[in-house]
Amino acid sequence: xxxxxxxxxxxxxxxxxxxxxxxxxxxxxxxxxxxxxxxxxxxxxxxxxxxxxxxxxxxxxxxxxxxxxxxxxxxxxxxxxxxxxxxxxxxxxxxxxxxxxxxxxxxxxxxxxxxxxxxxxxxxxxxxxxxxxxxxxxxxxxxxxxxxxxxxxxxxxxxxxxxxxxxxxxxxxxxxxxxxxxxxxxxxxxxxxxxxxxxxxxxxxxxxxxxxxxxxxxxxxxxxxxxxxxxxxxxxxxxxxxxxxxxxxxxxxxxxxxxxxxxxxxxx
Amino acid sequence: xxxxxxxxxxxxxxxxxxxxxxxxxxxxxxxxxxxxxxxxxxxxxxxxxxxxxxxxxxxxxxxxxxxxxxxxxxxxxxxxxxxxxxxxxxxxxxxxxxxxxxxxxxxxxxxxxxxxxxxxxxxxxxxxxxxxxxxxxxxxxxxxxxxxxxxxxxxxxxxxxxxxxxxxxxxxxxxxxxxxxxxxxxxxxxxxxxxxxxxxxxxxxxxxxxxxxxxxxxxxxxxxxxxxxxxxxxxxxxxxxxxxxxxxxxxxxxxxxxxxxxxxxxxxxxxxxxxxxxxxxxxxxxxxxxxxxxxxxxxxxxxxxxxxxxxxxxxxxxxxxxxxxxxxxxxxxxxxxxxxxx
Numbered sequence: 001x002x003x004x005x006x007x008x009x010x011x012x013x014x015x016x017x018x019x020x021x022x023x024x025x026x027x028x029x030x031x032x033x034x035x036x037x038x039x040x041x042x043x044x045x046x047x048x049x050x051x052x053x054x055x056x057x058x059x060x061x062x063x064x065x066x067x068x069x070x071x072x073x074x075x076x077x078x079x080x081x082x083x084x085x086x087x088x089x090x091x092x093x094x095x096x097x098x099x100x101x102x103x104x105x106x107x108x109x110x111x112x113x114x115x116x117x118x119x120x121x122x123x124x125x126x127x128x129x130x131x132x133x134x135x136x137x138x139x140x141x142x143x144x145x146x147x148x149x150x151x152x153x154x155x156x157x158x159x160x161x162x163x164x165x166x167x168x169x170x171x172x173x174x175x176x177x178x179x180x181x182x183x184x185x186x187x188x189x190x191x192x193x194x195x196x197x198x199x200x201x202x203x204x205x206x207x208x209x210x211x212x213x214x215x216x217x218x219x220x221x222x223x224x225x226x227x228x229x230x231x232x233x234x235x236x237x238x239x240x241x242x243x244x245x246x247x248x249x250x251x252x253x254x255x256x257x258x259x260x261x262x263x264x265x266x267x268x
Numbered sequence: 269x270x271x272x273x274x275x276x277x278x279x280x281x282x283x284x285x286x287x288x289x290x291x292x293x294x295x296x297x298x299x300x301x302x303x304x305x306x307x308x309x310x311x312x313x314x315x316x317x318x319x320x321x322x323x324x325x326x327x328x329x330x331x332x333x334x335x336x337x338x339x340x341x342x343x344x345x346x347x348x349x350x351x352x353x354x355x356x357x358x359x360x361x362x363x364x365x366x367x368x369x370x371x372x373x374x375x376x377x378x379x380x381x382x383x384x385x386x387x388x389x390x391x392x393x394x395x396x397x398x399x400x401x402x403x404x405x406x407x408x409x410x411x412x413x414x415x416x417x418x419x420x421x422x423x424x425x426x427x428x429x430x431x432x433x434x435x436x437x438x439x440x441x442x443x444x445x446x447x448x449x450x451x452x453x454x455x456x457x458x459x460x461x462x463x464x465x466x467x468x469x470x471x472x473x474x475x476x477x478x479x480x481x482x483x484x485x486x487x488x489x490x491x492x493x494x495x496x497x498x499x500x501x502x503x504x505x506x507x508x509x510x511x512x513x514x515x516x517x518x519x520x521x522x523x524x525x526x527x528x529x530x531x532x533x534x535x536x537x538x539x540x541x542x543x544x545x546x547x548x549x550x551x552x553x554x555x556x557x558x559x560x561x562x563x564x565x566x567x568x569x570x571x572x573x574x575x576x577x578x579x580x581x582x583x584x585x586x587x588x589x590x591x592x593x594x595x596x597x598x599x600x601x602x603x604x605x606x607x608x609x610x
Contacts, residue, residue: 001380001414005414008411008414009411009412009414011411012407012408012410012411012412013408013411015407016397016400016404016408019400019404020397020399020400023399023400023440024399093393096355096360096388096390096393097390097393097395099359099360099378100358100359100360100383100386100387100388101383101412101413102380102381102382102383102384102412102413103380103412108412260362260378261362262362263360263361263362264300264361
């Protein structure tokens with residue numbers, strides 16, 4: 001399929017994703033609130049700690065507040081198809097129909113979530129506004145905040161969507177992917193800046209995180225938006241994001257060919 | 269029921285021997301590896317350390333050809349290997365051994381160009397967007413298959429009219445009945461004008477009226493588009509109404525490949541003659557294999573060679589409500605399976 005065809009399928013999937021989410025607006029909003037409880041709890045805890053100790057890692061009290069307020073936006077924007085869904089798709093044969101279509105399931109599922117994010121972002125706005133009013137984070141909005149942040153957020157989503165998709169493919173070998181996913185999720189929490197900024201972690205943990213994709217999905221876009229990174233660091237971050245997307249997409253392509261050979265679809 | 273010609277292919281109208289094969293299958297096999305474990309806690313613990321598997325031969329060296337534009341029926345009991353064969357031909361399952369070519373493509377490779385020219389419809393399965401109106405799913409199909417807008421609109425409107433689903437297409441899929449859902453599933457699968465169509469029990473669970481409607485639609489599509497179709501069904505009415513040829517499959521191997529009349533003559537050597545009353549002469553008993561019935565009606569099971577003679581005797585006697593019937597296809601298939609098992 002040429003680029004134009006790919007874009008038209010992507011657009012159609014994004015449209016479907018948005019329409020699906022709009023069918024269940026209240027459910028979507030409640031789910032989003034559920035996802036946001038985690039950063040709000042972290043925000044309150046680390047703000048209290050930072051007020052007592054003056055700083056956390058190399059983050060001032062004001063910066064730690066800004067970090068977790070922006071965290072809520074990043075969380076809403078980097079949500080992606082999980083291996084749990086893959087497990088269900090494969091176990092109940094739902095993936096059969098997708099395999100018959102002459103388009104990439106990776107591309108379609110990724111773009112489907114892009115459409116959903118339009119609604120999630122809209123629903124995040126009042127939540128974000130409330131957090132800004134209550135916690136008053138010290139963020140200076142400039143055109144750079146929006147332009148750099150825009151690309152860093154989408155980069156974060158595509159990296160996260162890619163490694164979650166790759167994990168989901170394990171479902172073709174075992175229909176119990178969830179256990180492995182739990183391990184990966186724990187690694188992500190510790191090595192992405194999701195729990196605390198990486199600068200709070202020991203140096204050896206930071207070194208490990210340099211070789212993994214996780215921190216480009218949480219810490220990097222947060223730091224871009226709160227203005228902690230110089231333009232040159234932002235460009236380096238984008239390069240890493242792009243590199244991870246290429247590596248993961250290539251891996252997906254290779255694994256996919258073997259995965260579909262193992263599909264059994266008995267009775268479905 | 270009429271459908272305008274779809275795509276660039278015309279019905280060939282050629283005898284089978286002349287028409288090229290749309291589907292060629294040679295020694296195709298599929299073996300599933302299935303985990304096995306006895307019940308109970310002890311076996312459960314043992315399976316933690318040593319897992320045992322059993323190999324199930326679902327399809328065993330199946331070979332056949334489907335000429336361009338033919339509609340064939342795949343018959344067999346549950347687990348016979350019908351769906352597995354269809355899924356291998358569509359590229360959904362990877363065969364263990366053997367070869368297949370469909371429209372010149374190797375389905376194992378799952379090429380995009382191949383998937384663009386075929387469709388697989390699975391009865392009682394939903395492939396459309398559950399929460400969205402049908403029209404949104406149709407639009408997505410258009411994008412996926414890159415169908416030009418004008419072709420898409422023409423086909424969609426024709427199919428919607430033919431299957432009388434105009435009132436349904438603005439409803440979410442989840443609000444449709446099973447029959448309604450199958451109609452829109454079939455429409456969605458044909459919007460790109462597939463040249464080969466695999467129909468896996470498309471009428472499963474539908475009422476008689478709905479089955480008939482869907483059957484008529486499929487027949488028209490095949491006739492007008494010249495598509496090659498393989499249909500599996502448990503309903504003999506589907507097969508009798510639609511198929512030029514049937515393949516009977518049992519325990520993964522082909523028992524019969526030919527037309528319905530050929531199947532009758534292979535497995536059934538008699539017909540059923542019934543008439544009002546219960547008077548049966550000695551001559552008729554001698555010419556028949558068996559005599560059954562009630563005081564009001566008699567049924568004679570008569571060898572094919574004697575049918576004309578028995579009918580003549582009955583007509584000469586002036587019996588009323590005389591009928592000569594073939595053994596129902598269901599019974600013939602059952603005989604075929606029984607013969608294979610014995």
